[in-house]
Amino acid sequence: MPIYLDNAATTRPCAEAVEAAVEAMTVNYGNPSSLHKAGLEAQLLVDKARKIIAGSIGADPFCVYFTSGATESNNLALRGAAGAYGRRKKKIVISAVEHASVDETASALEAQGFEVVRVSPREDGRLYAADFLNACDENTFLISMMLVNNETGYILPVKETFTAVKRKYPDIITHCDCVQGYMKLPVKVNAMCADMISLSAHKIHGVKGVGAIYIKKGVRVVPIVTGGKQEKGIRSGTESVPLIAAFGAAAEKLLPTIGERYERVGTLKKYLLDRLSSIDGTAVNSPEDGSPYVVNISAEGRRSEIMLHFLESKEIYVSSGSACSKGQQSGVLVQFGIKDKRADSAIRISMTAETTEEELDRLAEAIAEGFEKVRG
Ligand code: PLP
Numbered sequence: 612m613p614i615y616l617d618n619a620a621t622t623r624p625c626a627e628a629v630e631a632a633v634e635a636m637t638v639n640y641g642n643p644s645s646l647h648k649a650g651l652e653a654q655l656l657v658d659k660a661r662k663i664i665a666g667s668i669g670a671d672p673f674c675v676y677f678t679s680g681a682t683e684s685n686n687l688a689l690r691g692a693a694g695a696y697g698r699r700k701k702k703i704v705i706s707a708v709e710h711a712s713v714d715e716t717a718s719a720l721e722a723q724g725f726e727v728v729r730v731s732p733r734e735d736g737r738l739y740a741a742d743f744l745n746a747c748d749e750n751t752f753l754i755s756m757m758l759v760n761n762e763t764g765y766i767l768p769v770k771e772t773f774t775a776v777k778r779k780y781p782d783i784i785t786h787c788d789c790v791q792g793y794m795k796l797p798v799k800v801n802a803m804c805a806d807m808i809s810l811s812a813h814k815i816h817g818v819k820g821v822g823a824i825y826i827k828k829g830v831r832v833v834p835i836v837t838g839g840k841q842e843k844g845i846r847s848g849t850e851s852v853p854l855i856a857a858f859g860a861a862a863e864k865l866l867p868t869i870g871e872r873y874e875r876v877g878t879l880k881k882y883l884l885d886r887l888s889s890i891d892g893t894a895v896n897s898p899e900d901g902s903p904y905v906v907n908i909s910a911e912g913r914r915s916e917i918m919l920h921f922l923e924s925k926e927i928y929v930s931s932g933s934a935c936s937k938g939q940q941s942g943v944l945v946q947f948g949i950k951d952k953r954a955d956s957a958i959r960i961s962m963t964a965e966t967t968e969e970e971l972d973r974l975a976e977a978i979a980e981g982f983e984k985v986r987g
Contacts, residue, residue, distance in 0.1 A: 612926075613926040613927070613928060614926060614927045614928065614970045614973060614974065615928050616927065616928060616929050616960045616961060616962060616966065616970070616974065617928050617929055617930045617959075617961055618814075618904065618961040618962060618963050619761050619791060619814070619904065619905050619930070619959060619961035620930055620961070621813045621814065621819060622813060622814060622815065622816045622963060623816065624813075624816055624817060624818050624857065624861070625816040625817075625860075625861055625864055627860040627861065627863070627864050628812075628816060628817050628818060628857035628858070628860045628861040628864075629818075629857065630860070631656075631853075631856040631857045631859065631860035632818055632853040632854065632856060632857040633853075634856070635653070635656055635852045635853040635855075635856040635857075636853045639652045639653050639655075639656055639852065640653070640852070641653040641852075642849055643657050643841075643849075643850050643852060644839065644841065644849065653850075653852045656852055656855070656856045656859075657677070657850050657852060657855050657856075658672075659856075659859055660677075660855045660856055660858055660859025660860075660862075661675050661677070661855075661859075662859075663859040663862050663863045663866075664810070664823050664858065664859060664862055665825075666866075667793075667794075667798075667862050667866050668789075668793075668798050668799060668800050668808065668810075668825060669799035669800055669801055669802070670800050670825050671828070673828070674825050674826055674827060674828060675823055675824075675825055676823060676824050676825075676826065676842045676843070676845045676846050677821060677822070677823050677842060677846065677850060677851075677855050677858075678821070678822045678823060678824055678846050679820055679821065679822065679851075680811050680812075680813070680819070680820060680821060680822040681710075681712060681788065681790045681809045681810060681811035681814075681822045682712040682822075683822065683835075683836075683846075684788075684809035684810065684811075684822050684823065684824035685710070685712040685713045685716060685755075685788055685809050686712065686716050686835055687824055687832060687834070687835050687845075687846070688753075688755065688786040688807045688809060688824060688832070689703065689713065689716045689717060689720060689753065689755060689786070690716060690719075690720065690833075690835050691831075691832025691833050691834065691835060692752060692753045692784050692786070692807075692830075692831075692832055693720050693723075693725060693752075693753070694832070694833025695831035695832055695833050696752035696753070696784065696831070697720075697725060697752065699752075700749075700750050700751065700752035701724070701725050701726050701750055701752075702725070702726045702727075702728065702747075702748065702750045702751040702752065703717055703720065703725055703726070703727050703728070703751070703752070703753045703754075703755065704727075704728045704730065704743060704746045704747055704751055704753070704754040704755075705717050705727065705728070705729055705730070705754070705755045705756065706729065706730050706731075706738055706743075706755075706756045706757065706767060707729040707730060707731040707732070707943075707946045708732065708738070708757070708760050708762075708765070708767075708943045708946050708947065709755070709756070709757055709788065710757060710761055710788060710790070712788075713755055713757070713788055714729075717729075717755075726750075728746045730742050730743050730746050731946055732946055732947055732948070734948070736765075736898065736947045736948045737765075737898075738756075738765075738767055738768060739768065740768050740771040740772040740775050741775075743756070743772045743775075743776065744772070744775045744776055744779065747776055747779070747780055747783060748780075749780070751780065751783050752782075752783060752784060753783065753784045753785075753786060754772070754773070754776055754783055754784070754785055754786070755785075755786040755787070755788070756769055756772065756786075756787060756788075757769075757787065757788040757789075757790070757791070757792075758787055758788065758789045758790075758791065758792035758793075758796065758798065759790075759791035759792040759795070759796070759901075759902045759904075759905070760791070760901075760905075760943065760947075761790070761791045761905065762905070762907060762943050762944060762957075762959060763896055763897045763898065763901060763905060763907045763943075763944070763947055763949075764791075764897045764898070764901035764902040764903070764904060764905030764906065764907065765897070765898050765901045765902075765947065766792070766796070766900070766901055766902055769787050769803055769805070770802065770803050770804060773785040773787075773803060773804035773805060774804045776804075777804050784806045784807065784830055785804060785805050785806045785807070786805070786806065786807040786808070786809070787803060787805045787807070787808045787809070788808075788809045789808045789809060789810055790809060790810065790811045790814055791814065791902065791904070791905065792902065793810050793811075793814070793815060794815040794862065794865040794866070794869060795869065795872070795873060795876075795902055795904055796869070796873070796902065797869060800825055800827070805825070805827075806826070806827045806830045807824060807825060807826050807827065807830060807832075808824070808825045809822065809823075809824055810822055810823045810824070810825075812854065812857065812858035812861060815858075815861050815862060815865055816861045816864070816865065816963075817854070817857050817858040817860075817861035817862070818853075818854050818857045818858070820851065820854050821851055821854035821855055821857070821858050822858075823858070824845075824846075826845065832845065834846065834847065836848055868964070871964075872963075872964035873903070875964045876903040876904050876962055876963070876964055876966070877903040879903065879962055879966055879968070879971065880903035880906055880962070882968055882971055883906060883960065883962075883971045883974070883975070884906070886971060886972065886974075886975035887908060887975055887978065890975065890978060890979045890982065891982075892910060892911040892912065892982060893908055893909065893910055893911070893978065894908065894909045894911060894953060895907075895908050896908060896909055896944065896947070896949045896953070896957055903962070904961055904962055904963075905959060905960075905961045906959070906960045906961070906962070907944075907949075907957055907958070907959050907960075908957070908958055908960065909949070909953045909954075909956040909957050909958070910956050910958060910978060910981065910982060911952070911953070911956055912952070912956065912986075913956050913981060913982065913985055913986070914955055914956055915931030915955060915956055915957055915958055916931055917985050918956070918958055918978070918981050918985060919931050919958065921977070921980075921981040921984065921985050922958075922974070922977050922978070922981065925973070925977045925980075927973065927974055927977055929958050929959060929960050929961075929974075930958070930959040930961070931957065931958060931959070944957055960974065
């Protein structure tokens with residue numbers, strides 16, 4: 612049996628999600644915009660999923676909009692806010708460790724004349740609310756930071772930062788990319804002081820190609836996809852009812868077990884690190900207090916790609932840094948102080964609560980064998 616340890620890239624859809632998608636494809640396959648019964652039934656499925664997602668983040672369903680995934684949600688948050696508020700104010704503050712869907716979007720806005728300030732971790736590899744606050748000023752209309760870093764599992768001080776920013780600059784819009792934190796940590800929009808958050812279904816055992824954005828009432832965004840005014844005009848295009856229904860089913864399944872799964876994965880992380888500590892030349896790149904779901908290590912002197920393919924030959928699937936960067940050296944790891952050869956040899960192991968100790972044993976044995984057999 613292959614061992615899949617790349618759950619930060621994507622997860623296996625759960626049975627409930629698959630069942631919901633199949634039902635929406637075979638039984639309730641109407642277009643939610645149609646005025647007949649088939650349309651109404653499809654609309655009811657979308658409404659049900661919206662209610663579940665909204666409930667899971669402590670939000671009013673009115674404020675939750677479905678998108679094609681978190682990349683689109685992040686684009687909508689940044690570009691949409693720039694469209695709505697960017698005439699009078701020009702500055703956006705983000706962290707320097709954001710996913711490309713935020714970072715590249717910020718760069719695109721920079722090219723249009725916006726000023727983007729990227730707040731870096733300090734020497735100790737940690738980000739501080741005070742640094743974000745200092746980066747904000749009267750010209751700032753948006754701050755965007757992720758909840759959990761997808762490459763290292765580092766948990767950003769989102770609540771502390773957004774609370775401080777809102778206290779000093781109540782008009783600044785706060786956006787959080789919650790993709791790697793959702794259904795792993797509690798995500799509650801009011802407690803986080805978040806005006807917008809982005810979610811992705813395929814990271815929580817839903818299906819690829821669907822996500823959501825929460826937009827607080829009163830916050831304006833200019834849509835980036837225009838057309839038939841679905842999703843109250845915020846995101847036009849016929850809703851993907853099967854994917855949305857699957858998203859709702861996955862969220863409904865995971866919500867009650869956030870705490871116990873976190874604990875279980877925490878135990879797995881300790882187990883893995885214990886196993887790896889006996890292998891000379893491995894270094895841990897993830898912080899001790901990071902999300903246990905992501906464990907980033909370096910196998911010194913063995914390039915990520917080479918070790919990754921060695922592990923693949925043993926049917927163990929991990930990732931080099933971030934799955935989205937397809938082998939390019941990760942600027943994010945450098946931001947965290949993980950540089951040069953150590954960054955070149957970084958491997959990301961990302962687990963679920965279903966990962967077993969036996970699988971981690973096999974991984975550790977394979978890494979030890981890889982050390983012997985691969986060079987360069
Ligand atoms: N944000 C983070 C932190 C991610 O890890 C990812 C996916 O890797 C995304 C955004 C993009 O999500 P999606 O695949 O739904 O577009």
